[in-house]
Amino acid sequence: MSLTEILPPLLPLLVGVPLLMGAIGAAVRKNKRIRHVISLGTLAGLLAFSILLVVVTHDGTVLAHQVGMWDYGISIPFVVDALSSLVLMIISILGIASVLFAMATHEARARFYHPFVLVLMAGVAGALMTGDIFNLFVFIEVMLLPSYGLLAMMGAKLGAHGARIYVSVNLLASTLLLIGIALVYATAGTVNLAELRGAAVEDPAVAVAGGVVLTAISIKAAVVPVHGWLTRTYPMTSPAVTTLFSGIHTKVAIYAIYRIYSLLFDGDEKFLWVALLVTSLTMLIGVLGAIGEKTTRSILVFHMISQIGYILIGVGLFTGLGLTAGIFYLLHHMIVKASLFLSTGAIEETYGTGEIDKLGGMLKREPLIAVTFMVAALSLAGLPPFSGFVAKFSIIQATLEQSHYWVAAVAVLVSVFTLLSMLKIWTGVFMGSAPKDLEERALAYQERMHGKRYLRVQAQAESPTLTIGPPTATMSAVLAGERAVKVPMKLIIPGMLLAAITLFFGLGAELLMTLSETAAENLLNPDGYVEAVSNA
Amino acid sequence: MSIAIAVGLLTAAAVYLFMQRGMVRIVLGFVLASHAANLMLFAAGNTAFRDVPYIGSGEVGEQADPLPQAFVLTAIVIAFSITMFMVTLAITTTRDDDTEDEEESPAKVLAPGST
Numbered sequence: 001m002s003l004t005e006i007l008p009p010l011l012p013l014l015v016g017v018p019l020l021m022g023a024i025g026a027a028v029r030k031n032k033r034i035r036h037v038i039s040l041g042t043l044a045g046l047l048a049f050s051i052l053l054v055v056v057t058h059d060g061t062v063l064a065h066q067v068g069m070w071d072y073g074i075s076i077p078f079v080v081d082a083l084s085s086l087v088l089m090i091i092s093i094l095g096i097a098s099v100l101f102a103m104a105t106h107e108a109r110a111r112f113y114h115p116f117v118l119v120l121m122a123g124v125a126g127a128l129m130t131g132d133i134f135n136l137f138v139f140i141e142v143m144l145l146p147s148y149g150l151l152a153m154m155g156a157k158l159g160a161h162g163a164r165i166y167v168s169v170n171l172l173a174s175t176l177l178l179i180g181i182a183l184v185y186a187t188a189g190t191v192n193l194a195e196l197r198g199a200a201v202e203d204p205a206v207a208v209a210g211g212v213v214l215t216a217i218s219i220k221a222a223v224v225p226v227h228g229w230l231t232r233t234y235p236m237t238s239p240a241v242t243t244l245f246s247g248i249h250t251k252v253a254i255y256a257i258y259r260i261y262s263l264l265f266d267g268d269e270k271f272l273w274v275a276l277l278v279t280s281l282t283m284l285i286g287v288l289g290a291i292g293e294k295t296t297r298s299i300l301v302f303h304m305i306s307q308i309g310y311i312l313i314g315v316g317l318f319t320g321l322g323l324t325a326g327i328f329y330l331l332h333h334m335i336v337k338a339s340l341f342l343s344t345g346a347i348e349e350t351y352g353t354g355e356i357d358k359l360g361g362m363l364k365r366e367p368l369i370a371v372t373f374m375v376a377a378l379s380l381a382g383l384p385p386f387s388g389f390v391a392k393f394s395i396i397q398a399t400l401e402q403s404h405y406w407v408a409a410v411a412v413l414v415s416v417f418t419l420l421s422m423l424k425i426w427t428g429v430f431m432g433s434a435p436k437d438l439e440e441r442a443l444a445y446q447e448r449m450h451g452k453r454y455l456r457v458q459a460q461a462e463s464p465t466l467t468i469g470p471p472t473a474t475m476s477a478v479l480a481g482e483r484a485v486k487v488p489m490k491l492i493i494p495g496m497l498l499a500a501i502t503l504f505f506g507l508g509a510e511l512l513m514t515l516s517e518t519a520a521e522n523l524l525n526p527d528g529y530v531e532a533v534s535n536a
Numbered sequence: 537m538s539i540a541i542a543v544g545l546l547t548a549a550a551v552y553l554f555m556q557r558g559m560v561r562i563v564l565g566f567v568l569a570s571h572a573a574n575l576m577l578f579a580a581g582n583t584a585f586r587d588v589p590y591i592g593s594g595e596v597g598e599q600a601d602p603l604p605q606a607f608v609l610t611a612i613v614i615a616f617s618i619t620m621f622m623v624t625l626a627i628t629t630t631r632d633d634d635t636e637d638e639e640e641s642p643a644k645v646l647a648p649g650s651t
Contacts (some may be wrong), residue, residue, distance in 0.1 A: 134607055134610075137611075138610060138614070141614045141618075145617065145618070145621075148618075148621055152625065160625060160628075161635075163625055164559060164622075164625055164626075164635065167618065167621065167622055167625065168554075168562060168566070168622070171566055171615075171618050171622070172554075172566070172569070174614075174618075175566070175569045175570055175572075175573050175615075178570075178573040178576075178577070178611055179572075179573050179576050181577075181607075182573065182576040182577040182579070182580040182604070182607075183576070183580070185577075185580040185581075185603075185604065185607075186579065186580035186582075235646055295646045297646065298646065353646075354646060355646065
């Protein structure tokens with residue numbers, strides 16, 4: 001038996017195992033080490049399985065399994081092609097990086113942190129694999145519910161607004177998605193994506209229903225007319241959680257837009273101008289908002305919106321090159337954005353603030369973080385040695401190929417603004433000299449967050465001869481010395497790993513480009529998808 | 537037609553409540569909105585068939601479509617859990633359920649003091 005026969009019945013494990021492990025993790029009451037091991041082990045397994053899936057689907061093969069072994073059209077199909085396996089692979093990498101970061105900040109010690117992350121991953125795997133829109137809705141909810149928990153758990157000290165806005169907007173979008181699904185079922189008679197292929201081209205009523213579905217998913221992806229919720233909620237939690245969310249929720253929504261437009265609308269060219277208009281506005285308004293912000297994380301969150309615009313150009317063009325570029329951009333962006341959140345998050349967790357005005361001189365103090373940030377920032381702006389260059393270059397090439405000169409112009413202009421606001425973080429946080437009270441405030445923050453034990457450990461590491469007296473004496477002794485606070489290595493490593501990946505994808509772009517091309521072909525011509533689902 | 541009217545009324549009431557100030561009113565709006573969505577799912581299964589879709593009870597041609605009923609059943613549970621969470625958010629995090637506080641933007645929360 002070949003791999004293509006063995007793998008499909010195993011696909012439900014991608015959802016089942018994280019759910020089971022999440023439940024076990026929640027049941028382990030005291031031992032946090034066991035929870036760490038369970039969580040990292042499951043995520044590593046997810047990564048290994050998704051790499052195997054990428055290898056199997058790299059030639060355009062589509063794996064499909066009818067859950068419960070019912071006939072085609074009756075049961076929920078789980079389908080994996082090049083696009084879903086690639087996105088799953090990148091999301092597993094991000095999951096590992098953000099969990100490592102959360103372990104370093106001690107957030108992951110909370111009893112439900114790991115179980116929430118694992119259930120979130122189960123929801124992601126389900127949403128990426130499912131071939132049925134109602135089931136997509138269910139898995140999006142499976143993905144959202146633990147994130148409500150994570151957001152509220154880690155954001156409580158920042159006030160209730162973040163969590164309230166996040167839950168409200170997402171529930172509204174989910175309800176709208178549900179209404180769209182009801183309309184699709186009423187007009188087309190099925191919610192199975194393979195059976196729905198091209199239904200929106202044949203019948204305008206289905207096209208309207210599909211429009212409602214896409215609108216609902218666009219709210220979740222935060223494209224411009226409906227982006228305000230994201231910029232007000234993502235900064236309102238801890239850096240580790242923001243990183244996890246940045247690579248997952250909006251990106252799964254983008255994946256769903258690609259998939260649904262490819263199948264339900266069969267790439268219909270009539271509506272593409274709407275997508276191009278929306279994406280151009282998203283690119284522009286997102287980056288303008290970023291320039292106006294004052295803290296590292298809120299700048300990066302506005303950037304995310306701008307980049308979502310870039311990614312959706314792919315679906316707005318719907319040509320081979322356009323889709324390839326969009327998919328490459330999606331994969332590149334997930335890595336880079338997470339790396340940026342982690343490197344600035346490490347500073348925020350150590351120095352207690354992400355405010356540009358209150359930081360400075362980090363290039364000398366934290367050279368490793370500076371290099372990590374620099375690599376990711378240049379990649380985000382699209383400079384040559386990194387993956388961002390390949391992504392932006394191919395996007396612009398694809399728009400020019402279709403003679404959409406104004407979209408190309410916006411894309412180039414926005415890159416300049418992107419570089420500008422990355423330089424704003426660079427000059428504000430890394431260049432110049434540190435403010436006088438930087439150490440003092442950082443120490444006060446550390447004491448508040450981790451108690452006095454942390455300070456003693458730090459003081460001893462800095463000057464082993466230092467006699468440890470009562471905490472206040474320690475503090476003043478440390479303050480008298482040159483350095484009291486330093487970003488620990490374990491906070492730097494996750495961000496560095498991701499920065500290394502963006503360099504790898506930039507130098508070895510051929511590999512990821514070929515994979516994106518296969519994924520794009522599967523979307524451009526979904527025959528293989530429909531055939532695989534109907535024969536499974 | 538009666539379902540369409542009911543959905544319309546529920547949606548209008550929901551949108552009105554979303555725009556209100558207190559968190560509890562917003563939650564009530566979401567309760568109404570999910571009612572509207574569930575009614576639409578029922579309508580999608582063609583309400584001309586009124587018989588219970590149990591095997592052995594009634595003619596096949598007269599029985600209601602069971603698929604949308606399963607959809608609704610799932611959606612009710614999901615909406616219920618999120619409603620519970622929202623109600624908890626309304627009472628646990630601040631003094632009251634007012635949604636128009638001072639600290640409304642990340643700029644004010646993450647960078648207090650700067651204007």
